[in-house]
Amino acid sequence: MKHKVLEYLPFVGIVLAICTASWVAGRMPAEGRAFAAGLGRTAGPRRRTISR
Amino acid sequence: MVPKADFDSYYGRPVLNEPTWRAADIAGYLFLGGLAGASSTLAAAAELTGRPRLARAAKVGALGALGGSLYALIHDLGRPERFVNMLRVFKVTSPMSVGTWILTAYGPHAGAAAATGVTGLFPGLGRAATVGAGVVGPAVATYTAALICDTAVPVWHEAYREMPFLFAGSAAASAGGLGLLAAPLSEAGPARRAALAGAAVEVAAAARMERRLGPLAEPLKRSGLLRLGEALSLAGALAGATVGRRSRVAAMAAGAALLAGSACTRFGIFQAGMESANDPKHTVQPQRRRLARARAERDLT
Numbered sequence: 001m002k003h004k005v006l007e008y009l010p011f012v013g014i015v016l017a018i019c020t021a022s023w024v025a026g027r028m029p030a031e032g033r034a035f036a037a038g039l040g041r042t043a044g045p046r047r048r049t050i051s052r
Numbered sequence: 053m054v055p056k057a058d059f060d061s062y063y064g065r066p067v068l069n070e071p072t073w074r075a076a077d078i079a080g081y082l083f084l085g086g087l088a089g090a091s092s093t094l095a096a097a098a099e100l101t102g103r104p105r106l107a108r109a110a111k112v113g114a115l116g117a118l119g120g121s122l123y124a125l126i127h128d129l130g131r132p133e134r135f136v137n138m139l140r141v142f143k144v145t146s147p148m149s150v151g152t153w154i155l156t157a158y159g160p161h162a163g164a165a166a167a168t169g170v171t172g173l174f175p176g177l178g179r180a181a182t183v184g185a186g187v188v189g190p191a192v193a194t195y196t197a198a199l200i201c202d203t204a205v206p207v208w209h210e211a212y213r214e215m216p217f218l219f220a221g222s223a224a225a226s227a228g229g230l231g232l233l234a235a236p237l238s239e240a241g242p243a244r245r246a247a248l249a250g251a252a253v254e255v256a257a258a259a260r261m262e263r264r265l266g267p268l269a270e271p272l273k274r275s276g277l278l279r280l281g282e283a284l285s286l287a288g289a290l291a292g293a294t295v296g297r298r299s300r301v302a303a304m305a306a307g308a309a310l311l312a313g314s315a316c317t318r319f320g321i322f323q324a325g326m327e328s329a330n331d332p333k334h335t336v337q338p339q340r341r342r343l344a345r346a347r348a349e350r351d352l353t
């Protein structure tokens with residue numbers, strides 16, 4: 001019985017990891033994409049700086 | 053008077069050798085592959101209709117499920133090289149060969165879609181990859197049905213007409229469940245609809261399969277996992293479409309029920325197949341029926 005439970009542990013672990021990663025991704029704000037924000041490549045319209 | 057001998061097999065021993073597949077690997081692979089493919093299609097739909105959070109959650113879920121399904125497949129094969137070796141040929145008549153190539157085409161698209169979705173880099177490339185993964189997704193979700201129906205396992209082999217619909221429905225229900233679990237309520241509309249449609253198709257295909265297979269459907273009808281899977285899928289889909297619209301907690305519970313229901317369905321189908329392979333009457337009786345039908349058709353002409 002114990003052996004049977006151990007056999008299913010990786011599957012259960014994978015499903016829990018998928019749900020957690022997906023949940024975290026769904027909680028991230030649309031404009032909170034860390035890397036792109038740092039590089040100034042957000043998906044939204046770019047703002048121009050009006051220089052003199 | 054000596055009664056007529058009713059031969060089923062040699063001393064009642066199984067006619068087929070039971071496949072050496074382990075449930076956690078193969079049934080897990082069927083479930084995770086379906087979840088990955090259907091999540092990619094849901095992500096593409098969400099991306100094209102302006103639902104970024106649902107799209108991102110589905111893309112990350114699809115990539116995770118793809119990784120999990122590859123782990124299960126390679127664990128069953130024994131060595132990773134065996135997967136690579138399958139890429140030496142492309143054989144249209146072999147579901148295993150076609151499936152290997154489908155996974156190879158799908159993987160980079162799903163990976164690029166998730167990576168660009170999370171980082172926000174290269175949005176054009178990300179959108180193209182999302183659409184690409186969404187197009188290949190239905191093939192990833194259903195080719196496993198052809199894969200198991202192409203074996204000699206009686207229940208799977210005879211259920212070849214309904215199995216792709218059952219797998220498609222189960223995959224859509226699980227992807228809808230993951231969407232309900234992960235996306236905010238305001239963006240979860242497509243996930244709710246996918247879950248409802250998927251659960252309905254899954255239950256209808258299973259009912260038709262059991263009716264059409266007749267006595268061969270015995271292991272399917274006896275399977276507690278299949279009944280539990282149907283109940284969880286229907287309950288999850290209905291809860292998601294009603295209370296899941298207003299309450300985040302209810303939507304998450306509905307999503308978890310849908311995921312569990314889809315997993316139970318895949319494990320139930322796997323278990324019923326193994327049971328039918330071990331019982332000689334499930335191998336011999338369909339063969340006799342086919343022979344009798346062929347003889348009757350020959351006599352008519």
